[in-house]
Amino acid sequence: MKFVCLNCETYMSFEKVEKPAEGSLGVFFGCPSCGAKFSMVTNPGETQMVSSLGVQLGGRTVAAEPFEMTRGTLKEEALAGKGQMAAYLNEKLQAGQQAGASASATAATPSAQKKEEEKSGAGCPFSAMVAQMGLTSSGSQTGSSSIKSEFTWTPDAKERLERLPSFVKPMVQSSIEAYARRQGYTTITLQVMDDSKNDTNGIAWTPDAEKRLENIPDFIRPMARREIERMAKERGATTITAQVMDEAKEKFMKFM
Amino acid sequence: MAPGKDLKAILGKLQYSDDAKVVQQITEQMKQVQARMAGIKHKLVVMSGKGGVGKSMTTVNLALAFARQGYRVGLLDVDLNGPCVPRMLGMHGQSLRMTQEGALPPVGPLGVKVGSMDFFLHAASPVRWKGPMDLSPVWLGVMEMNVIREFLADIIWGDLDFLLTDLPPGAAADKPPVMAGFIPDLAGAIVVTTASEVASDVVQKSVTYARDMGIRVLGMIENMSQYRCPSCGVEHELIEGNTEAMCEALDIPLLGRIPFDRTLARTFDKGAPLLDEQYPTIRRYQEIAERVSALLDYRKVLAEKL
Numbered sequence: 144m145k146f147v148c149l150n151c152e153t154y155m156s157f158e159k160v161e162k163p164a165e166g167s168l169g170v171f172f173g174c175p176s177c178g179a180k181f182s183m184v185t186n187p188g189e190t191q192m193v194s195s196l197g198v199q200l201g202g203r204t205v206a207a208e209p210f211e212m213t214r215g216t217l218k219e220e221a222l223a224g225k226g227q228m229a230a231y232l233n234e235k236l237q238a239g240q241q242a243g244a245s246a247s248a249t250a251a252t253p254s255a256q257k258k259e260e261e262k263s264g265a266g267c268p269f270s271a272m273v274a275q276m277g278l279t280s281s282g283s284q285t286g287s288s289s290i291k292s293e294f295t296w297t298p299d300a301k302e303r304l305e306r307l308p309s310f311v312k313p314m315v316q317s318s319i320e321a322y323a324r325r326q327g328y329t330t331i332t333l334q335v336m337d338d339s340k341n342d343t344n345g346i347a348w349t350p351d352a353e354k355r356l357e358n359i360p361d362f363i364r365p366m367a368r369r370e371i372e373r374m375a376k377e378r379g380a381t382t383i384t385a386q387v388m389d390e391a392k393e394k395f396m397k398f399m
Numbered sequence: 400m401a402p403g404k405d406l407k408a409i410l411g412k413l414q415y416s417d418d419a420k421v422v423q424q425i426t427e428q429m430k431q432v433q434a435r436m437a438g439i440k441h442k443l444v445v446m447s448g449k450g451g452v453g454k455s456m457t458t459v460n461l462a463l464a465f466a467r468q469g470y471r472v473g474l475l476d477v478d479l480n481g482p483c484v485p486r487m488l489g490m491h492g493q494s495l496r497m498t499q500e501g502a503l504p505p506v507g508p509l510g511v512k513v514g515s516m517d518f519f520l521h522a523a524s525p526v527r528w529k530g531p532m533d534l535s536p537v538w539l540g541v542m543e544m545n546v547i548r549e550f551l552a553d554i555i556w557g558d559l560d561f562l563l564t565d566l567p568p569g570a571a572a573d574k575p576p577v578m579a580g581f582i583p584d585l586a587g588a589i590v591v592t593t594a595s596e597v598a599s600d601v602v603q604k605s606v607t608y609a610r611d612m613g614i615r616v617l618g619m620i621e622n623m624s625q626y627r628c629p630s631c632g633v634e635h636e637l638i639e640g641n642t643e644a645m646c647e648a649l650d651i652p653l654l655g656r657i658p659f660d661r662t663l664a665r666t667f668d669k670g671a672p673l674l675d676e677q678y679p680t681i682r683r684y685q686e687i688a689e690r691v692s693a694l695l696d697y698r699k700v701l702a703e704k705l
Contacts, residue, residue, distance in 0.1 A: 210553050311644050
């Protein structure tokens with residue numbers, strides 16, 4: 144925060160910080176031209192916000208202790224006693240907090256009500272635990288399966304999408320439709336679905352390059368594919384060929 | 400304002416100076432984090448958008464798995480309001496030792512160094528902050544960010560091969576960007592889920608969010624995949640689901656599946672963790688740790704196998 148002396152059209156200089164009351168800071172500024180003095184006084188909330196940044200206005204005179212802010216702000220380690228100003232403002236803030244706490248308690252209730260008893264496997268301590276954690280083994284969902292879309296989905300494409308687990312369906316649908324939008328399609332067919340899966344933002348893979356990628360352990364393959372495509376793009380290539388793979392290998396050899 | 404004075408025009412002529420030295424101090428704080436992190440080879444976060452999926456159990460066991468492989472490991476529990484890592488490792492009641500150079504972390508099983516809010520709390524005490532704004536969500540956000548900063552900047556981690564950070568549940572919104580902001584060379588995130596569709600639905604959103612924040616998601620661990628019978632050791636299905644489908648849709652690898660193991664869980668509950676590397680569930684953690692190592696060193700794998 145800075146202050147401007149409008150008479151002299153210059154920033155006022157920071158001079159010092161004092162504590163006029165517990166939980167309050169008095170920050171003093173002076174105009175370097177006309178010498179006018181000015182003090183800004185913070186309320187406890189503003190003081191606390193500054194201290195939570197772990198900084199001292201005007202700079203530190205001694206180095207910070209380890210965990211200075213954490214230890215200084217934990218209630219259990221707090222020093223007893225508060226100034227009048229802090230107490231006064233605290234009272235006002237506490238009134239607001241009670242309302243907030245009440246709202247929070249109300250909000251928690253529907254969530255608790257949502258927890259359902261896991262009926263299958265009754266008597267098993269693990270099913271009870273799973274239910275307690277809010278995890279369910281609900282299996283396939285039976286909710287509405289109609290696809291809402293700006294695109295026309297052919298029946299066979301729609302059927303394939305419906306076969307996916309419900310929780311990945313929105314993501315897959317969104318990905319296919321994004322691909323269709325980029326390509327200017329208005330109808331999603333099985334072919335569009337296949338093409339979208341192989342869409343690599345304009346990068347094609349030759350069969351022999353794909354085959355070489357299979358040498359990479361499956362859990363590293365997605366990362367390898369992305370890295371090779373990134374490298375190809377940097378070099379202006381649009382197709383990953385055996386030669387591009389050789390170049391990639393050569394590049395990676397440098398990291399060994 | 401004085402008549403005839405145009406503040407915009409005045410400010411245009413002035414040069415800003417940080418004479419309260421706030422920007423300078425924040426810059427120095429960041430430099431201190433960088434200095435502490437400099438000795439750590441791989442910084443990882445373990446996260447999940449869903450609570451109760453076994454994130455801390457996974458983080459602790461991955462840390463132990465890396466330690467068993469001979470790596471120097473640190474474990475940072477940034478679940479500020481529900482820290483449980485020290486209890487799981489039998490370190491509850493210990494504390495950080497404050498020195499002029501910083502805070503020395505207690506050392507747990509297999510030499511794992513641990514940082515946790517638990518070290519500041521008395522038994523059964525919740526985290527409570529002092530001051531008039533202790534219930535203000537805005538202030539709490541700033542406060543927690545800076546507490547995490549102190550955990551990164553003030554603990555003398557020394558040279559480590561791995562620092563694993565256990566993020567709190569429901570941390571999809573704030574903690575990943577905080578961590579990514581403090582640690583620009585964050586190696587990546589490991590995401591924990593259960594097969595439950597409820598969990599998968601939430602977890603996939605946190606993966607998308609982490610990616611938006613520029614965090615590399617290394618892979619997914621499916622926890623509580625099966626139930627290992629403590630009597631006969633046979634594994635049975637526990638939760639129906641399809642984590643493979645989610646991983647395929649997200650284009651990330653499934654790093655492994657961990658059964659719910661009552662025997663193993665009980666040892667961590669008691670603060671006397673089972674450390675036998677031949678134990679079947681621990682072997683699974685070992686395999687996952689090996690995959691994570693390979694992913695972090697993927698260039699070497701590509702150079703060898705491409």
